[in-house]
Each structure stands twice: as structure tokens, then as C-alpha cells.
Amino acid sequence: MPELSAEPTPREAGAPVPARPDGSRPVAPAPDGSAPLLSLTWTDHVTGCQGHLVVDRLVRGVSSGGLRMRAGCTLDEVTGLARGMTMKEALHYAPDGKYIPLGGAKGGIDCDPRDPRAYGVLVRYLRAMRPYIETIWTTGEDLGLTQDTVDRAMAEAGLVSSVQAVYRLLDDESAARRRLADAFAVEVDGIGLDELAGGCGVAESVLVALDRARVPYAGTRVSLQGLGTMGGATARFLSRAGLRIVAVADVKGTIANPSGLDVEALLSARDAYGTVDRAALGPGDRELPGDAWLSADAEVLVPAAVSYTIDTANQSLVRARWIVEAANMPVRREAEELLARRGVTVLPDVVVNSATNAWWWWTLFGDITADADDAFAHTRRSMRELVGRVLARAEADGTTPRAAAHAIVAERLPVIVERFGWYG
Secondary structure (H helix, E strand, O other): OOOOOOOOOOOOOOOOOOOOOOOOOOOOOOOOOOOOOEEEEEEOOOOOOEEEEEEOOOEOOEEEOOEEEEOOOOHHHHHHHHHHHHHHHHHOOOOOOOOOOOEEEEEEEEOOOOOOOHHHHHHHHHHHOHHHHHHOEEOOEOOOOOHHHHHHHHHHOOOOOOOHHHHHHOOOHHHHHHHHHHHHOOEEOOEEHHHHHHHHHHHHHHHHHHHHHOOOOOOOEEEEEOOOHHHHHHHHHHHHOOOEEEEEEEOOEEEEOOOOOOHHHHHHOEOOOOOEOHHHOOOOOEEEOHHHHHHOOOOEEEEOOOOOOEOOOOHHHOOOOEEEOOOOOOEOHHHHHHHHHOOOEEEOHHHHOHHHHHHHHHHHHOOOOOOHHHHHHHHHHHHHHHHHHHHHHHHHHOOOHHHHHHHHHHHHHHHHHHHHOOOO
16 A cells, blocks of 8 residues: 655645656656555457546545547546545545545546447446446446436446445445435526536535625626536526626537526527527627637636646736636646746646535435535535635645645645555
8 A cells, every 4th residue: 555645745836747758757656655446447349439537535435427429538637536536535534434434536537428339338337347436436427428328327337326336335225325316306596506506516616716806796707618517506696696707618609698698598409418599699799709708808717628628828817816727627737837827726626526426415315405505505605614724725835826825735645645555
């Protein structure tokens, strides 16, 4: 077992990771300096598409992390996401909670989810990963996949559930599974509770940042990339809190209105991939190029779509005061350093979008019921405490929120492993 360190290394505090000879950059070290526990690549014998699984670590013999599907998905990408999951789990560690953090993991398939062959690739990937899904890896929807699609493919692959590996840790499996199924059946104004939980967490992250800076909600402008699962729910919560959504980007381009977009109209007009039907645009809405969301005249940017969106080349376009990472790894590390020098604060993904994962476990383990009000109240309390702690630590240490989150994780991981062990 790798030795755990309680102190973050300089590289974990935000220093750039040295480039490889070909110019690419390896994934930054894990918060405790350890290498992933398990890393593998699968090749589909039918299409030649490749899929990856990385288990960063185990807690009580189980790990947690979603499965994404996108063209160009790499092993390095999945490794970084798995390490992010280790952090998200540790950040939500509550010694008195019923939900006990798991290890971090991630799956990824290099295939366009719109490809007619994609579903078959997914089913064959899951069949190949069946031994891990049954024993050590709990997973679910991520970029390019909905939970309905994952569940359908799981059944076709002969699996009981995408989270069956955790069942042995439950006090009452039947009651827990019923509670989670009931929660997934809940909708609020046309959007499922599973989507809304993550958006509620992102929105609360924004509101905490505004509160600490004493910036009023009313009139604060927000620009989002992505109106899918995470972006759509985030837009709803922020709009209802009084913030003004002035730009939203999807695959067709950016929709902008300095007076504010009609968020509910856009949500009603989007397809399963978050693409908005332009026939639903209002009279004051304008269609702009796809990257226009980045330079929008807004205080808050919310990248909620794909990884590696903001790099050293385009970070200079950012005019916002805060970038709130609803997507996984949307801001490259070198870009984040440049943004910090310009006074732009990046709230990191491992904090901001962590409620999506936590909601599953809060529900399954019984910290919350299958009720929207209960879920939102618990999410708001937990995220307000977590984001506040990270921002306070960053201020006290004179560092970035990401480095502060790493420092908190580095302190918690030894406690978790001492109490629960890697393998139970």
C-alpha cells in the first residue's frame, strides 16, 4: 500500500506538470502522491474502439466514479477523472454520517455517443468490465451517457445494477435500493431529481462565492457552456436565485441576451444532448459563435460541458471574476495559473460538482429520503459548508481554492484509510 502523506507537494499546490517530449502533459499526482491502484484499456473486437477503467483507490474494497463516452477519450483523461473522484469522496467525509466515502474510479469509452454503433460498444464494454462492476466499481451516467442508457446497457450485459458493488456495505439492501429507485422517479418541473441534485450543488457553490464577496445575487450575470444534465439544472437554480443568465452555449453555438435569457423556455426546447431548438429563441436572443460564451460580459462563467475547455490560448478572453467548474477538468492547469494572476478565481470541479456523486450515496445509505425538498436542503447545507471551508482555507493559506481542496483531501485520506482500510 502506498505511504500516505499529510502534506501536498508543490505540484499539488498548482505548479505545472512537466511536459512529455511530445508536448503532452501527464496527469498531475494524486493528493497523497500515490499511483492508481488499477488501470486498464479494453479494445472492442467489433469496432476497434477503446475503453478505459481506472480505479484510483479503494475504501472498504469499493470505488465510485461515472462512465463517460466521447470521441477522443484517453487513458490520461480517465486517470485524472478517477483521481478527482477520490477527492470528491474524501471532501464529503462526515464521521457521523451514514454515507461512508468510497474510493475514486472512472470509466471512459473513446466513441461518439451519437454514432449508431455506440450502444453496442457500450454493452460490450460493460460485459468486459463485469467482474469489476460486480465487485469493486460503482458507476453511473457521465458525459455522453444518460443513466437510463447506462441502466439499459447494464441489463443487456447481464448486470444487476451499475452500483451493485456497494450493496454488500448496506445495512438493509432492499430498503436502500427502493429508496434510490424512488428518488430517481422524482421530477420537479419536468427535470429529474438526479439531475437537479448536481445543479443544486453547483449553484450553491456560486452563491457561497458571491456571499463571501458580498455581491448581491440580483443582477449578477452568468454565462454557461452546456445546457445538458448539469448545465441545465444549474441554470435553473441560479435563475431562480435571482441571477441573470446572459449566455448559454451548446453544439450549435452561443445563445446570448444581455437582458437575460428565458431559462425555462430553453430547457423546454433542448434535446437529450442539451442542444436547444433555435425556434424557441425569444425576440431579444442572439445567436453567436460557439466560443462567445467565454468572453461574455458576465461575473460568473460556468463550464458545464466538456473537459479541457479553457486553455492558455483562450483564457485571455475571460472577463468574469469567477469560473465555477461544473464539468470535470474544464480548465487546464497552466490556464488556471494565468487566470489567477489576472484575479480570476477558479472554483474546482472536485468541489463544485461533487454533489452529483454524493446525492447517490446520501440517498442509498439513508442520510436523506427520496424527497426533493430533503435532497435540496441537505445538498445546500453540505455544499455551503464545504465550499466555505475550501474558500476560507485558500484565503488563510494564500493559495487557490484548488490547492486548498487538495490540502483538505491530503489531511482526510489518512483518517479514512485508518478507519476503514483499502480492502475493508
